[in-house]
Amino acid sequence: MNGERTGKSTCTTGIAIVGGGAAGAAIFGALLAQEAFDHVLWITGRQDDLGRGVAYGAARDHHLLNVRAKDMGLYIDADEDFARYGARHRPGSQPTDFLPRRMFGDYIQSQLSKRLRNAEQQGRCFTIAYSIATRLSAKGSGYEIMLDDGQIVMADRVVLALGSLPPRPLRAVSEDAIASAAYVLDPWSLTRRPLQPRRLIVIGTGLTAIDTILSASMRWPDVELIALSRHGLLPSAHPPLPVEPYPHQADLNAKLMACAGPASILAEIRRLLRENPAIDWRSIIDGMRPINARLWQALSLRQRRQFLRHIRWLWDSSRHRFPPGIGAIIQQLRDEGRLHVYAARVLKVDGTGPLNVSIRHRANQAVTTLQSDVVVQATGLDTAVSFAGHRLLGGLIQDGLAVADPLQLGLLARADGHLINTAGGIQPGLYAIGSLLQGNLWECVAMPEIHKAAHALAMQLNTHRPMRSMAIASN
Numbered sequence: 001m002n003g004e005r006t007g008k009s010t011c012t013t014g015i016a017i018v019g020g021g022a023a024g025a026a027i028f029g030a031l032l033a034q035e036a037f038d039h040v041l042w043i044t045g046r047q048d049d050l051g052r053g054v055a056y057g058a059a060r061d062h063h064l065l066n067v068r069a070k071d072m073g074l075y076i077d078a079d080e081d082f083a084r085y086g087a088r089h090r091p092g093s094q095p096t097d098f099l100p101r102r103m104f105g106d107y108i109q110s111q112l113s114k115r116l117r118n119a120e121q122q123g124r125c126f127t128i129a130y131s132i133a134t135r136l137s138a139k140g141s142g143y144e145i146m147l148d149d150g151q152i153v154m155a156d157r158v159v160l161a162l163g164s165l166p167p168r169p170l171r172a173v174s175e176d177a178i179a180s181a182a183y184v185l186d187p188w189s190l191t192r193r194p195l196q197p198r199r200l201i202v203i204g205t206g207l208t209a210i211d212t213i214l215s216a217s218m219r220w221p222d223v224e225l226i227a228l229s230r231h232g233l234l235p236s237a238h239p240p241l242p243v244e245p246y247p248h249q250a251d252l253n254a255k256l257m258a259c260a261g262p263a264s265i266l267a268e269i270r271r272l273l274r275e276n277p278a279i280d281w282r283s284i285i286d287g288m289r290p291i292n293a294r295l296w297q298a299l300s301l302r303q304r305r306q307f308l309r310h311i312r313w314l315w316d317s318s319r320h321r322f323p324p325g326i327g328a329i330i331q332q333l334r335d336e337g338r339l340h341v342y343a344a345r346v347l348k349v350d351g352t353g354p355l356n357v358s359i360r361h362r363a364n365q366a367v368t369t370l371q372s373d374v375v376v377q378a379t380g381l382d383t384a385v386s387f388a389g390h391r392l393l394g395g396l397i398q399d400g401l402a403v404a405d406p407l408q409l410g411l412l413a414r415a416d417g418h419l420i421n422t423a424g425g426i427q428p429g430l431y432a433i434g435s436l437l438q439g440n441l442w443e444c445v446a447m448p449e450i451h452k453a454a455h456a457l458a459m460q461l462n463t464h465r466p467m468r469s470m471a472i473a474s475n
């Protein structure tokens with residue numbers, strides 16, 4: 001991967017991107033593609049796997065994309081799309097296949113390298129700083145960014161691509177349990193554990209839990225696996241080939257847009273499926289993708305809360321599906337009695353290892369305590385910026401440059417990514433992309449949305465360009 005560490009260098013003009021995952025790569029590359037941009041700094045955090053982030057870095061070969069190759073993207077105007085890249089590197093693979101996540105990480109790095117090379121040949125200055133941004137404050141009409149290696153960056157505009165926040169332990173987990181090696185907050189660190197557990201409990205039943213179950217079952221064939229969540233619902237599976245689009249989706253979407261809230265949207269979909277049992281429900285859910293953000297934006301705060309509390313579990317399992325091959329493995333684990341899935345609430349996790357996990361079963365309200373050598377918290381993406389302990393975000397909120405979404409779904413922002421400050425206005429030149437925008441867009445975390453958002457943001461940054469300079473200076 002091309003790119004330089006920043007030293008005492010000085011750049012002119014100023015966009016700084018903070019966050020070295022796939023969203024950072026998407027916006028950095030979108031700016032690289034436009035000749036109008038020069039002197040862009042990408043602050044990536046300390047990582048070797050530039051652009052891969054959690055999703056496309058640590059993944060093993062059995063960790064597959066949950067989106068078909070033809071729908072994965074990094075740049076709208078990429079010279080080679082991911083499906084063609086996949087076919088080149090895995091002969092015989094089809095655009096409708098679910099390829100390994102690691103391969104998408106390779107694709108990100110190859111696309112980035114090409115764009116960096118082109119920009120270098122054009123004599124443009126794009127710099128990569130492998131540092132962590134610890135503080136961002138307003139200075140004049142721009143921003144001052146402190147890096148953990150002591151450098152200070154002055155930038156006219158800043159894009160935050162911070163991705164998933166550091167996981168927080170659930171309230172039910174005791175301090176002793178958290179301090180013990182038996183409680184695993186980062187599911188991706190699980191495979192580094194040397195000892196074979198007899199029993200492993202996964203808290204959560206979403207896609208991260210599925211990843212954890214797959215890794216644990218392959219590493220330790222004799223381990224007993226228990227996955228639990230309030231509803232005990234695993235994600236649904238994608239069919240081997242894409243479902244035919246529902247021919248009347250446009251009419252349905254218009255009807256859904258006119259519904260009075262999440263309960264009536266759900267009722268409308270259920271009615272349609274009841275009256276037309278031949279329709280594959282997955283075509284309806286997939287066909288809603290273009291209106292999901294508008295549906296979400298039309299909801300009041302109360303309705304959004306209602307959705308999160310009562311419907312999200314069903315939406316997530318229907319919308320975020322796993323590839324068909326993974327579904328077969330999970331079913332086999334269940335059939336062999338190696339995996340048990342409970343609909344239950346975690347009341348308490350205590351001990352120092354093995355841990356005692358008290359749960360209340362949803363069906364009969366019975367409370368049981370299970371002993372487990374390892375408990376993995378796989379409850380998914382955390383967007384609760386107020387509680388995250390993320391220094392950069394904490395400072396932004398404290399200074400009033402950004403405001404937490406009232407439902408803790410990232411930061412308050414406009415649909416175009418411009419952040420909103422405590423005065424209720426847009427914070428000039430401060431943007432976000434990806435999961436920090438969940439409160440405004442709801443669906444903005446996956447690559448099909450991120451790569452389009454990156455392109456749109458690059459166009460917007462190009463249209464409104466302040467001609468100021470950015471200097472990178474040592475403390």
Ligand SMILES: Cc1cc2nc3c(=O)[nH]c(=O)nc-3n(C[C@H](O)[C@H](O)[C@H](O)COP(=O)(O)OP(=O)(O)OC[C@H]3O[C@@H](n4cnc5c(N)ncnc54)[C@H](O)[C@@H]3O)c2cc1C
Binds near residue numbers: 023024046053208433
């Ligand atoms: C396990 C998993 C599987 C997924 N599978 C798919 C899939 O198949 N298809 C799909 O479309 N989507 C998938 N997703 C969704 C995924 O979130 C996005 O596709 C994408 O990876 C998000 O990238 P990101 O850059 O927003 O976040 P991240 O990958 O979390 O990257 C953010 C980066 O910012 C860095 N950072 C944070 N704070 C700072 C700071 N202060 N200074 C500097 N750097 C900082 C972090 O270290 C991190 O490297 C998956 C997600 C996960 C977790």
